[in-house]
Amino acid sequence: MSEVIQNRSEILFLYEIENANPNGNPLDENRPRFDSEDSTVIVSDVRLKRTVRDYWYEYEGFNGENGQDIFVRETQYQEGDKSYVSDGKRRAKAFGESKEKVLEACIDVRTFGGVIPLAKASITLTGPTQFQMGRSLHKVEIATEQGTGAFASGDKKSQATFRTEYKVPYALIGFNGIINEKAAKYSQMTAADRALLLDGLWEGTKNLISRSKFGQTPVLMLVVNYKDASHIGNLRQRVALQTEKNELALRSLNDFKLDLSKLWASLKDSSDKIESIDLRLDDRLQLTQNVKIVHGKLDLNAL
Numbered sequence: 001m002s003e004v005i006q007n008r009s010e011i012l013f014l015y016e017i018e019n020a021n022p023n024g025n026p027l028d029e030n031r032p033r034f035d036s037e038d039s040t041v042i043v044s045d046v047r048l049k050r051t052v053r054d055y056w057y058e059y060e061g062f063n064g065e066n067g068q069d070i071f072v073r074e075t076q077y078q079e080g081d082k083s084y085v086s087d088g089k090r091r092a093k094a095f096g097e098s099k100e101k102v103l104e105a106c107i108d109v110r111t112f113g114g115v116i117p118l119a120k121a122s123i124t125l126t127g128p129t130q131f132q133m134g135r136s137l138h139k140v141e142i143a144t145e146q147g148t149g150a151f152a153s154g155d156k157k158s159q160a161t162f163r164t165e166y167k168v169p170y171a172l173i174g175f176n177g178i179i180n181e182k183a184a185k186y187s188q189m190t191a192a193d194r195a196l197l198l199d200g201l202w203e204g205t206k207n208l209i210s211r212s213k214f215g216q217t218p219v220l221m222l223v224v225n226y227k228d229a230s231h232i233g234n235l236r237q238r239v240a241l242q243t244e245k246n247e248l249a250l251r252s253l254n255d256f257k258l259d260l261s262k263l264w265a266s267l268k269d270s271s272d273k274i275e276s277i278d279l280r281l282d283d284r285l286q287l288t289q290n291v292k293i294v295h296g297k298l299d300l301n302a303l
Contacts, residue, residue: 002192005128005184007275009194011177012222012235012263014137015205016253018170020215022134023047031166032142039141039248041171043134048175052197053108055204060196062107071106071114088117099123103188110189111197128184129177129197136171137239138247138256143167165212170251172219174236181229198223202280219253219285222263222298223278230273238263242288257286264289264303271300 023043024030033042053070056062062070075086075094086094095101097118102109103125109116113127145165179194198221205218224232241247243256250256267277277298279291292302 002190005179005181005189005191005194008181008226008229008231009179010224010226010231010233010235011131011175011179011198011201012220012239013175013177013201013218014172014220014236014239014258015216015218016170016172017168017217018215018252019143019167021165021167021212022171022173022216024166024212029164029166032168034140034142035135039139040136041140041142041168041173042136043173043175045131045133045175048131048134048201049108049112051204051208052200055200055207056107056196058207059203060199067105068107069105071102071109071116088115089119092116092118099125107193107196110187111193113183113187125187126183128180128182128187128189130180131175131177132236134173134175135236136173137236138172138241138250140168140171141248143169172241172250172256174239176234176236178231198278217282218280219282220258221278221280224267225275225277226273227275228273230270232266232270235263235266238266253282253284253286257288259288261289264300267300268303274300 021030021032022041023033025033033044034040035042053072057070057073062068071091075091076083077086077090092102095105097116099116102116108114109125111127111129113125116123116125143166145167146163179189202218202221205216208214208216222235224235238260240259240262241256242259243250245255267274277300278296279293279298280296281293289303292299
């Protein structure tokens with residue numbers, strides 16, 4: 001296992017969504033989570049972490065084999081001829097209720113923290129990696145679509161059931177994130193875990209290909225690696241869209257440019273505290289200012 005993380009990192013992650021539901025609210029007919037005050041859509045940090053966990057499970061081998069696992073995932077157990085979904089305590093028993101065994105095997109607990117329920121107590125680990133709620137960078141409308149199902153609601157019915165879906169025609173959604181080196185000492189998050197986290201954000205978003213989630217694509221991931229425990233904060237709030245269209249009419253990356261001038265200014269002001277800046281861009285993304293990327297690193301001096 002590689003070395004435990006020693007320095008702080010700050011993440012800005014942007015992705016676009018087209019004609020899909022970024023994060024349905026089960027208490028509101030699964031409509032996209034929405035801030036009615038400013039007409040922006042909201043995505044929970046839990047949804048983003050699920051994206052990463054699913055990527056690790058499906059594509060990186062954290063599936064319970066070869067000593068690599070995801071703690072927060074659905075597992076089943078047998079009693080007689082019936083199968084049941086495991087609860088948290090039964091999941092912890094699979095690791096002998098040992099914090100050390102969970103941390104050794106489970107990348108999601110090392111990275112995001114979690115609660116390990118025991119028979120008579122619990123172990124709580126604060127995750128080194130935390131995300132704010134994601135939010136669209138512009139106003140968005142919610143579209144309602146109606147259709148018919150494949151089956152009737154019951155026997156001897158002459159008509160199939162109707163269904164209603166709620167989608168976002170288009171949105172550019174941004175997340176702020178922090179990787180805290182202090183918490184990493186307790187959860188044992190390593191540099192290798194960090195690399196897999198970033199892969200999970202980018203590639204995991206690409207692989208959201210279920211019917212309600214298909215249409216999401218990562219467009220920008222900026223990771224500021226600091227020399228010490230300081231960080232700038234609120235990177236998303238330093239990003240703006242430049243467009244001649246009504247925000248509600250935006251439908252693709254071709255409809256706007258991304259203005260990062262305030263972000264660049266903040267990075268320059270803190271350059272003495274920054275070790276390096278990783279930057280990954282979708283080649284369709286239009287910026288108001290040219291950037292220079294050398295081997296995946298942003299050249300601040302070229303801004």
